[in-house]
Amino acid sequence: MMIFNVFGRLLGVKRVGAEWQLFRVTLPERKYARSHDIVLPDELAEDDIAGYLGDIYHEAASERHPDVFRIE
Template sequence: MLIYNVFGRHIGIKREGERWLVFRADLTERKFSRLYDIVIPDAMAEEEIPGWLGDIFHEAASARHPDVERIE
């Protein structure tokens, strides 16, 4: 699973077959809850995911959490 810090929120992304699945990530307990309302296009390359997440969640950006970055 790819784990991103998305403006202070941890999001997990997992490739399953030809689809990308999106999860809310609790890294303290290593628990992941599926998010169905966030869609990543199936054809999107892994290196494009941070930009896509930035576009979706840009309103959550703050001085403390200004970026989307992969942490795992």
């Protein structure tokens, strides 16, 4: 599972078959909860996921958390 810091929120993305699945993540406990709020396009390339999440969650950006980046 890829884990992203999305403006201070931890989200996981995992490829299952032909689709991407999104998870809320709690570290360091490694707890994952499936999120059905956002659907990632199946054809989305792995290198484009951070940018896509940034576009979707841009309203959560703040001075303290201005970026989206992969942490794992």
